[in-house]
Amino acid sequence: MTLSITTWNINSVRLRMPIVADFLNRYQPDILCLQEIKCLDEQFPFEAVRALGYEHIILHGQKGYHGVAIVSKIPLSEDHRHDYCKVGDARHVSVIFEQAGRRIRLHNFYVPAGGDEPDRTINPKFGHKLDFIREMRELRAGAEPGVSAVLVGDLNIAPLENDVWSHKQMLKIVSHTPIETEGMLEIMREGGWLDLMRQDVDASEKLYTWWSYRAKDWAAADRGRRLDHIWSSPDLGPLLARIDILREARGWEKPSDHVPVTATFNL
């Protein structure tokens, strides 16, 4: 039995519903995790999503900014929303589901972008990002006995040299500064998480999930970053069948600046 989970920063789910429908119709993942839905819970396009066969919907919405959603063909239970840094942002939701007799906790994150200046003394948004990822260290892949774990989302950090188009030129750019990349590796080490994308694609290869809207020609310049991630507890590592990064979605009509990333498991 297989299990497929997609993560996608959608940058307004209401505006982007046509490409969400195209994606779900074509690829049919079991579960889709969205970030930056940019709407209140009651504004979510429930009917359109349910009509596509995704009847189980868990939201943590917010007016205008942020917001995360999990839509699923598989029933979802035990949903939680953690208010990181206690600022009232909708940046996390988690659920438990069951597939092939296995219970899995799924976390969906939208980590703060952190602004432009990588110095918390002059940029509070960068400080917030550092505090947020520090708090994420508490999250253990093995927190619940008998329950496997998957963590996905837009983590807004590209941790490895080949997660950015130029390591050297990006070292002082927010998303690839050492304090962020080391902080992310520390979350993984302390929490016992596996980086499933890098299990599938060697660290020597460039790997991107996001391309800026500001480039004249995103595909030609190809100055991407790997900001979106799929992690799991160690027991799921050997069960990973493949990772698919849908680069072509960056070229769709009215695209998000992030593309869908899907992990498929053989359970």
Add this chain to the structure above:
DNA sequence: ATGGTTGAGGTTCAA
């Protein structure tokens, strides 16, 4: 070194 684009909700912020 700089500026470039997008979305939501309003004449500006966050990304």
